[in-house]
Amino acid sequence: MEQQRENEEDEEDTDDPRIAELILIKSMYPELRLQCLDDQLQRAIDEQNFHYHHFDDVSSITVLFNVDESLECRLTMSVDYPSLDSNCLQIFCHIISNKNQQKQLNERVENELIERNSLIQVVPKIIELWNEMKSSFSSDSKSKSNNVNIEKQSDSHSNQIDRYWIYSHHIYSKIKRKSIIDLCRHQYHLNGFMLIGKPGLICIEGPGDDCQKFWQTIRSWNWQRITMIDIEENLNNSQHSQSNQSTTTTFESFVEYIDRSAVFQMLAAKNSDKIIKNYLGI
CATH class of the missing domain: 3.10.110 (Ubiquitin Conjugating Enzyme)
Incomplete structure (x- = not known):
């Protein structure tokens, strides 16, 4: 006892x-x-x-x-x-x-x-x-x-390149996956990737207006949990302030991934894995 x-x-x-x-x-x-x-x-x-x-x-x-x-x-x-x-x-x-x-x-x-x-x-x-x-x-x-409604629609804002990092509890639904791909590839001018599974990750990169509209759209859908991890703004100015060349982006297209390790390898190769690793505590 x-x-x-x-x-x-x-x-x-x-x-x-x-x-x-x-x-x-x-x-x-x-x-x-x-x-x-x-x-x-x-x-x-x-x-x-x-x-x-x-x-x-x-x-x-x-x-x-x-x-x-x-x-x-x-x-x-x-x-x-x-x-x-x-x-x-x-x-x-x-x-x-x-x-x-x-x-x-x-x-x-x-x-x-x-x-x-x-x-x-x-x-x-x-x-x-x-x-x-x-x-x-x-x-x-x-x-x-x-x-500033008119100003927000100006060419300067449209030319601003932003990057959004989004976390979801999971992404399995074929309907959501297809809709996200259609939004990025056809409705908006966005590159990046989506990691399906649990957890789910989305990274989009493109004109600031398009990023904002994309986030507002998918956030209104029914999710168990979806949250914004981070926003990197005005990438074209921060990365190319000393150059008059056309803006280049980190991602060339919008790609869907199933393998989590492949995503981390891809991000590490692009020197863009810090935000995700910090968020997941890796």
Whole structure:
């Protein structure tokens, strides 16, 4: 009996505090639609298994959650948790087009992370900050849209080359795959790739307007989870500012992949694998 009690105490001592906090956050804020990139870990959280041990004790845990339809968050919890640093949280807002506003939001969130050292403390503060700031962002965005609508349609914006990195929980549907290919190859002028399976990855590259329309279109479809990983803007200026030659892109066409390793090899060869590796914690 005493031995059993000691074993139970040892088990409690080795419980991962990250699991406990994720379970609590999911129960406290179900509207966030919290999801882990690791399916086994997600199942443990759904089942409220406080004694679940992550398959790799030295790896980080990455979770996604939505404060609302406008704000997506990605949080990486390292093995040093509850220690949090300013780089562990990435946010993407669909109603902010102004880089200064995005920077302002990021800075405020980073300050909150520095002051707090646990997810239970950080999440409610992010919700509070966003509720406080989103009305001003939304009104500024609408005002800007009305004032520069003609400018956005100008040739200079159309010639801007952007690159969007998109993550999906999975991509299996033949209908979605065909629609994505048709959008890229026929409706818009977009190159890149799509990795089908679980998880699913999409990278598009082309005119800024086309990238934006593509994202707005597929985001409206029914997905278990789809989120923007990163946006690289104005690639033609950043890569070719010293040249008057026509813009070249990283991808020559839009290609569908089944083999994940082939995607990483292709991206490594093009020196473009950093964003995906950072996102997946590789």
